[in-house]
Amino acid sequence: MLRRTLTSLLAAGASVLALLATAPPSQASQTAPVTVTNGTQFSDTTGAPVHAHGGGVLKVGSAYYWFGENRDGGNNFKAVSVYRSTDLKTWEFKKDVLTQESAPDLKVANIERPKVIYNKSTGKFVMWMHKEKGNGDYSEARAAVAVSDTVDGDYTWKGSMRPPGDVTSRDMTLFQDDDGTAYQITSAKDNADLHIYRLTADYTRYDKLVANPWAGTYREAPALFKRDGVYFMLTSGNSGWQPNQQQYATATSVTGPWSEMKDAGNDNGYHSQTTFVLPVQGSSGTSYLYMGDRWGNSMGGSVNDSQYVWLPLSFPTRTRLTLPWYPKVSVDAAAGTLKGVEGGPHFGLQARHSGKCLDVSDDSAADNTRVVQYGCDSGLNQQWRLEDVGGGYARVLAQHSGKCLDVADESTGDGAPVNQYRCGNGSHQQWQFQDRGDGSYRLAARHSGKCLTVRDGSTQDGARLVQQPCGDGADQQFRRRAA
Template identity: 55%
Template sequence: MRTRRVYAVLLALVCALAGALVTASPAQAATQTIANGVQFKDTSGNPLHAHGGGVVKVGSYYYWFGEDRNADNTFRSVDAYRSTDLKNWEFRNRVLTQSSASELATAYIERPKVMYNAATGKYVMWMHKENGTDYGEARAAVAVSDTVDGTYSYRGSFRPLGSYMSRDITTFVDDDGTGYMVSAANENYDLHIYRLTADYTGIVSRVANPWPGGHREAPALFKRGGVYFMLTSGATGWSANQQQYATASSPAGPWTAMTNVGDSTAFNSQTAYVLPVQGTSGTAYLYLGDRWGNSFGGTVNDSRYVWLPLTFPTSTSLSMSWSPQLGVDTAAGSVTSTAATYNTLIGRASSKCADVPDQSLWAGAAISQYTCNGGANQKWWFKDLGTGYYQLVSRGSSLCLQENAANVSQEDCGSATTQQWSLTTSGGYVLVKARASGECLDVSGASTANSAAIITYTCNGATNQQWTRGT
């Protein structure tokens, strides 16, 4: 009898524990907050190098492949990372390297995209290949692997159908398993759409050249509800420009004319890929873009990532708006934006704005004051931390205002108290007080000149410590 009672108690405890686990399971798929316009880190804390990349989903994992460059911007490797929630990325492997083939020893390898071929069970990577000195080769290249994040066997490079130039590149697998490759041709003036061989390693035919002379690059092809979307950028080198999109009922067309989307610089980014995030509540579409380091005086490996949700006002139209951070729930298949208001911070004494000099995107740039001009480098998101303190996040750089011993600078956002500020209204003006020191945001020497340093100083109520928040 005692044994039965013990068994009954144990059974009840097991059932209760099981019920608790079932109840707790949705928390494992909680919405993840992803900051925008910043350099991502992998789960080991290293910079994540998947520039110009693409994503393939295998089981519950998203695998992200992209460019990892040497200091001179030449090819070092294609890196592979994996994640279940799109925020926490584990480095897996350098799946293709300089030593993978002799022609890769000195090369540019750009925009690697991996496709899974269900018929062969192989993973096929397409990429843009150059000689590492200039962009005269304009070739497509192919590599193949038995496993998604294993070593890829390089199959060589070529010009599509023997003669067409091939630069910026993307791939797409249709619902029926047909593979497509899209690449910029004719010195980037055309975008060619090719149908691939059954094993995805070669080209059968060119099925469309929909926008001859359009001067477009950075293509991303995806399908939603039976409608094919092509999202592209203009061809302006590393500098950001106006994104455009077109639609069709078939990859072979006919395609519509290109239509502008987003702002005039795609929020200072360029298309890399459009990722469908499918879950229990539906499918969200996530724009993956690069804010190229070369555009602000760095290298490809200094680049930042811009991820934005795509919305669809109609079945054949596309919209994209800025958000400083995203809420991503891969289990539900939802991507949400954070509504943010950006304000200028105008000094009472000088009538000038808190300014990131030269529109710098670099961490460590010291903040000064400058004539208000409406630039993104003068706009700040007062991010409420829910603790009585705020982070001041730059619209231009996505970096946070930080108090230092000698100055105030912009830095990678984190949890340090030196990036936390309280706001006190007095006489219609705002005092911005540093949590770490208790000192106030101050224009050094009460200067009214452009480029005067902004520092923190003992709060004294002077007009050079009084600010208004403009629009």
């Protein structure tokens, strides 16, 4: 079994400047910690909604610049708007840097997922984006480019194009490596593939395709970042505006080989879709912020009704990523630290007979991952929280994945394994905590009346959790352990 050297939730990593880019030199921010509330529409300093959907962030000097989609009443392109902040909460509207008047192509259009990087050799800020005809027509499937001399100035439209070979390009992002080489990553071939293209030296055109690691897997909404020499690609599946399972892969080179995609977070990305991962660098190191959109279209509205979900990524090992849920996130931009708040209470479940803790194997977020006992540590895959379902029962959710303690296949049989699985309304995911005294509890499954048990009373690491008829054994008794 692969085990891990735990990092803290403050996921410190290698030193990086900003975004994916090399921008003008940064100065230490003197901002105080702030708290961001998830599942809300953020407001700017005037009280107006922040319309930076599908966007990306670039740090220039001590300030972060957030670019994103701003739609009109018909859900078509109105502008790419940019906002400025030094603390990642107090956002000042700077300007609509690209508008319907910027080019004839933009009079009626759809512009999505704008990302900006800085080209040190040309002194230009370069924006790439996904362009469509507008009015719901997604047949154009082109990438587009605009440039500016200043980060928040008017961007000059350079036109749109498809990648080499007239391949379709839809959801996309940009990545700039440590040596200054820039890449566009895009959902290609009608979203079946996720292509990685190297850009020309001025960042305004395609050079060549350098990788197509996940052909035929239908991934979109890519976000690429680098941590401790490892490249992470975080993506969503294809399900229109409806949220779905986020997945990630890793590599030691942009060109690969890349790993297979693995699940991150719960089955709907906490009702959000990946848009960007922002490295937040400060005096205490670098943390990584998941930025997601909770699309208004999935809630009966439009893009401009969308909400934001920002979460601190955690890294149990150098090549593993977890995406935990928190209603709020504390951001200390000066220190470079992120901390989830008000997401609990979280606690460990420690088997009385062995002193070991309930553990989701290998920190995996995948459905049907085994729940075992293992030596207690501070890992998020050993932290659990409860959701009351009434009648004295609760769902038990793994903090690292947002998925539920589940009796496999809804079995009522003795010895049925207990796994992690996406949460639902089934009674095989509902547990009653029965007080056994001395701070210990039995966990009885509602559908079967049987109790959570360490199989065969084992005291070994990796022993499976199963259900068995309830008794008085210490292998069915668990203490809540402070997380």
